[in-house]
Amino acid sequence: MSEIAIRGLTKYFGTNLVLDRVDLDIKAHQVVCLIGASGSGKSTLLRCINRLVEPDAGTITLDGVANDAPQFGRTGLQSKVGIVFQSYNLFPHLTVLANLTLAPCKVRGMPRRDAEARAHEVLARFGMERFARTYPEQLSGGQQQRVAIARAMMTTPDVLLLDEVTAALDPELVGEVLAIIRDLKTRGLTMVIVTHEMGFAQAVADRVCFLSGGRIIEEGPPEAIFTRPLHPTTQGFLARVLEPGQS
């Protein structure tokens, strides 16, 4: 259960305004896709939700509690909100199993035995249990990304943030990762997804937000956004993305 409310979110990198008073409400169990050109602020918006990026102004609340509120403690937010990155960001010096158990053991003080049992359970869910003892670099991109998702799911978060998780994958490996995300959706996870896979956004999203110049300039159900975009910038972007080489 987690409802996210974003109000007036503003972020500068230096003097560059990357998020300009963004408002966004995400209901529990909803899947929201953020689309838009590079540099439109999608990833920054995503990273503000779990405070990887500290905004300059505005608030983000989870079930009415600000995400920088002291009641989350230092690590409470991280167990409620998981994130998966484009480049996987697995720890290359640790085995798959150790990647999954590091945070539960060191941050939450879970006994190693319990953490490993939980890790095997999560890996099994994503079809990765036989790779528990291997190192990330021995796996394919798709497998690494499945491990990264498993790592983010160790704490059973309510919210999962996905930052272009298929962008670094070979085309034939994209499917296995998207299948997992679809599966997570059916389990009722609230998800915010930054993606360039328009077909996937259309299939999995309850709502699509189009960002441009640090603002959400258009939002709506996927079929509306993709078939009848209202804003000329959205129309131009979708024309370029959906029919590359046409314009």
Add this chain to the structure above:
Amino acid sequence: MPQAGSGHRLCPPPEGPPPRPRKAGFDWRAAFMPGLISSASIIVVFGTLAWLVTSADQWPRIKAQFFNIDHMIAAAPRVAQGFLTNLQVWLIALACIAVWALVLAVLRSLRGPVFAPFRLMVVLYIDFFRGVPALLLVILFGFGIPALNIPGLPNSGLFWGGVAMVLSYSAYVAEIYRSGIDAVHEGQRAAAKSLGLSEWQTLIYAILPQALRNVLPALMNIVVALQKDVALLSVIGVRDAVREAQIYTATTFNYSSLVVAALLFLLATIPMARIADWVNRRDRARRLQMAG
């Protein structure tokens, strides 16, 4: 069915088995030519050098002064005794440098305004100790601090000379560590932070293990270099191999003892260099295997 002439067709497999791989036999030329060429060039180069040196007018005198076997044998026990001191100082200094340099590098890589004074202090430290010649530091510490006669502090030149070496080398090693820390991808910090690891935990469990692996070759280089630089302590009277050799020279006016010291250093550093090569090769192989 595609139209004839459109260029679209199924490609039939070639008939019969594929041709055999080229030449399976042992290639004598490839196996021995490189060795032959390098041996020949070594013989030519060093043969010429040896001829040049030994044909010089003064060679017999130099030979008697520097390469006198009797003097070498006579000096060997004392020089070897001194060399044990070198090895001891080397090992202890290595341990101290590894720890102290890590402290410096970690202080310098801590983020946030709270740590600004620490970062500044480390920058100043490194600027100073890299800027002053190690020889000068050894003299200043080895003669200066014992002369202060501060009660409670050790009074031996060996101790303070060693401290000077540790302080000086740590400045270099801290920079090596730091380059390794900086080379770890930013995404690793983001991942650690998103999992709830504190800055400290991120460093210990995520960043440093990768950083140390990055800089292993550079560190092995330092290990070998320090092995020789311990000889700097001889200038403040520490009776290491070089000092013992000089003492022998002072009483006999024969320099063969210095050649003995040189041989001992070579005996120690060459295996070290091979071990360093081996460690680096193994690490490289492991990474390539991982990437494959």
